[in-house]
Amino acid sequence: MACIDELDPEVLLRGASFAECRALVEKRCREVYYVDPGYAIFDTHIIGVPPIAVGVEEDTFIILPYTKPCYGTFLIRVSGGEEVERLRRKGRRRP
Amino acid sequence: MTTQAHKNESALLVFGCPEVPVQAAIGLYLAGRLGEGGYDVLSSGNPSVLVLLRVSDIKKHYIGRTIDLDRCIGEVAEGKRDAGLCVVFAHNDAGISYAASMRYLLPEARLVVIVFGRNAEELAAGVEFPCEKVVEKAVHNPGRLKKGIDEVFGWRA
Numbered sequence: 001m002a003c004i005d006e007l008d009p010e011v012l013l014r015g016a017s018f019a020e021c022r023a024l025v026e027k028r029c030r031e032v033y034y035v036d037p038g039y040a041i042f043d044t045h046i047i048g049v050p051p052i053a054v055g056v057e058e059d060t061f062i063i064l065p066y067t068k069p070c071y072g073t074f075l076i077r078v079s080g081g082e083e084v085e086r087l088r089r090k091g092r093r094r095p
Numbered sequence: 096m097t098t099q100a101h102k103n104e105s106a107l108l109v110f111g112c113p114e115v116p117v118q119a120a121i122g123l124y125l126a127g128r129l130g131e132g133g134y135d136v137l138s139s140g141n142p143s144v145l146v147l148l149r150v151s152d153i154k155k156h157y158i159g160r161t162i163d164l165d166r167c168i169g170e171v172a173e174g175k176r177d178a179g180l181c182v183v184f185a186h187n188d189a190g191i192s193y194a195a196s197m198r199y200l201l202p203e204a205r206l207v208v209i210v211f212g213r214n215a216e217e218l219a220a221g222v223e224f225p226c227e228k229v230v231e232k233a234v235h236n237p238g239r240l241k242k243g244i245d246e247v248f249g250w251r252a
Contacts, residue, residue, distance in 0.1 A: 017188045018195075037196035038172030045168045049195040049224070069141050069164065070112035072189045 007042065012063065013075035021065040021075045022053040029055025029063060033091025041083050048073070051095045056084055104133070107171075107178035107204075109164070109197060110140030111190040113147050115212045117237040118184050122148060124241060125182060127157035128250065134180065136160070139167035168193075171200045180205045186212030191221055198224040207247060211240055 012028075013021060026032055034051035046052055047067040055063035062080035067073045080087070106129045110122060126136050138148060138161045145161045152158045162170075170176040181204045183194040194208045206226040210219040211233045219230040229243040245251040 018192050037199045038168065040169070040172070045165070045172045047168065047189075047196045048192045050199050067189050067192050069110075069144075069189050069193070070114065072187060073192060 007078040009066070009074075009076035009078045011074050011076055013073075015072040016065075016075055018048045018052075018065060018067075018073055021048075021073055024075055025053040025055040025063055025065075029057055031056040033087050033093065034095050035087075035091050039090070041080075041087070042078075051092070053095075054087060054091060056080065056087065060084065062087065104135070104179040105177065106134035106136045106180040106182065107167070107176075107197075107201075108136065108138045109167075109181065109183040109193055110138065110144045110148075111184045111186055111193070112141070113144040115186045116235050117211055117233045117240055118144070118186070119147055119151060120237045121209065121211075121240055121244065122184065123152060123157045124237075125244060126159065128248070129180070130157070130159060137162060137167075137178070139164045168196070168200075171197075177201070178204050180207070182207045182209065185210050185218060186215070188218070188221075191218055194222065194226065195224050198226060209240070209244065 033054050035054055036050045037048055039046050041064055048065050060080055061077050063077045065073050066076050130136050136159050138158055141164050148158045178201055181197050181201050183197055185191050185194055185208055198206055208226045208228050210230045215230050215232045219228055227247055229247055231240040231243055233240040
């Protein structure tokens with residue numbers, strides 16, 4: 001599995017709050033799944049206030065919040081690979 | 096609330112970014128007091144904060160075991176690590192996110208969130224999950240924050 005940092009993420013929001021990230025995912029993505037803190041995408045366990053909104057775009061990209069202690073929360077877009085199907089199986093369609 | 100831990104009870108300290116000076120002082124204090132009270136204390140944080148704590152505690156009087164924050168979150172999420180007490184330091188939105196995550200991941204633990212820094216009150220208003228809070232606009236002087244912590248842990252005379 002790859003580390004998120006190695007996936008050349010596109011940063012959609014920088015230094016955002018968890019609420020801002022959730023709002024943008026829900027506004028931007030037609031395919032939204034809700035997961036709980038600790039859900040792993042690649043090698044990264046997602047941090048945030050549950051339920052955490054994660055989006056799928058174009059069948060191949062995942063949009064997720066990525067939190068670092070010093071820089072706050074980023075909303076990033078990464079190529080999802082097999083994580084897309086896993087998210088579809090494990091994520092919830094409602095908050 | 097007594098601070099005398101039950102046998103084998105573990106305490107997990109979750110540190111935030113070290114940019115606000117009071118965090119290191121309060122972290123050393125808290126780790127020392129909890130260790131004295133019988134807790135097995137584990138401190139988690141990013142590399143900068145862990146080095147800062149270790150350098151300040153050359154003889155390891157206060158800071159015991161440490162673990163990288165990402166690794167810690169992963170181990171807790173995978174059920175490999177547990178804690179009876181979890182204390183999260185939060186001076187920004189990321190800190191609140193970590194606290195909310197620990198609430199979800201450790202539902203049985205006593206969770207204490209220490210909210211500090213210039214925006215402490217605003218941040219604390221966003222804490223909508225069950226926990227005990229210590230809220231103080233402390234940045235450089237940890238005195239009042241220490242008092243609040245002493246109150247929560249029953250250390251005030």
